[in-house]
Amino acid sequence: MSIKEKLVIELMNLKDTVKYELSELNEQQYLFMNGPAPQLMKRAMKMSYILGHTEAIDHFLLLIDTCHENVLLDNCQDSQKQIQHKQFSFQEDIIHHINQSKY
Numbered sequence: 001m002s003i004k005e006k007l008v009i010e011l012m013n014l015k016d017t018v019k020y021e022l023s024e025l026n027e028q029q030y031l032f033m034n035g036p037a038p039q040l041m042k043r044a045m046k047m048s049y050i051l052g053h054t055e056a057i058d059h060f061l062l063l064i065d066t067c068h069e070n071v072l073l074d075n076c077q078d079s080q081k082q083i084q085h086k087q088f089s090f091q092e093d094i095i096h097h098i099n100q101s102k103y
Contacts, residue, residue: 011057018053
């Protein structure tokens with residue numbers, strides 16, 4: 001099995017998981033439509049999170065379809081580095097904010 005095939009299988013499994021989470025959220029929709037603002041905000045945040053996953057999965061599936069395997073691996077490694085950098089930057093921002101609030 002090639003790397004592309006393994007990635008497609010993994011991404012399709014993730015897509016199924018995301019669809020399940022979205023359907024669960026939609027089933028609970030009636031509980032939150034007229035609820036308090038904090039519950040509506042939590043639902044909106046969760047919806048955004050799930051839709052972000054969907055967009056990322058679709059983007060990677062498009063990359064798999066359009067790229068040669070070597071280019072695909074390079075793109076995946078670049079994406080991983082960008083994600084790690086953003087996580088590190090986010091952690092630095094949190095630490096800076098905490099340190100600022102202590103004084």
